Amino acid sequence: MEHRRSHPARSGMVYLYVEGKGRISTTLPAKHAEYYTAQREIILYPGEQYTIPTDTNHWFKAGPEGAIISEFSSNSDDSSDIFTNPNIVR
Template sequence: MVKREEQQRRRKQAAELMRESGVVFQEREIERIEVADFGLSDLATEGAQIFSLFDTKRLAARVIVLFPYQTEPEHWHQSVGKIEGKEETFRVISGKLLLYTEGEDTLKEGRIPEKSREYYTCRHEQVLYPGDTVTLEPGRKHWFQAAEVPTVFYSMSTTAVDACDPFTNPNIRRVTQVVD
């Protein structure tokens, strides 16, 4: 649950960071920036600001903004009906992105959210800087967070059915409830 006042504040902060990073968008599009708390009501720790550039039947592109040590929880992109799980490519625009996937435990820089520790099983750390690009195949479990500075990056993918993505944490709700 996110208070409307916080939602508006986070949208404005995300828009400012996107502009500073060179992302071009129209003023009226600020209202389209999704402020996602994943139903955990702890936006500063587990959340993301997501701006959908486009979402067609075959392709999707988003700009994701994370504030320092803000984390998008562990999840993966599975097939939904006839739609194959999405292949996703991240490209960092500004800041420092910490990406975690399954594999050898190399976690050094990241901070696993304490109250959700048991739901972060991926510990293979990749540190990405502006211009770095990583592609994840469908079904690969992952999570990411900004390091000590705000981070802005692109998420480009095949068909996105994000509302159907499974999360390791069974308490996650993909649609954020906004209250006054």
């Protein structure tokens, strides 16, 4: 089964960053910027979602008022979640 993740925005605005071509963010975090390699910006508003294909690096952050998101994954376990930032520990 192909591993996919869907990130619906439930409340607030969510900035989702994925690999690939498209609008490139100019507001990447300064701290640990070398780990934020996915820079294609997708903005999600409440009720919207984006499905991320298998093996696609991604990260997200809340808009200025904060956000609540849900993550649905076809395969969700710690061994499937790979973090490029060594400062993130499970």
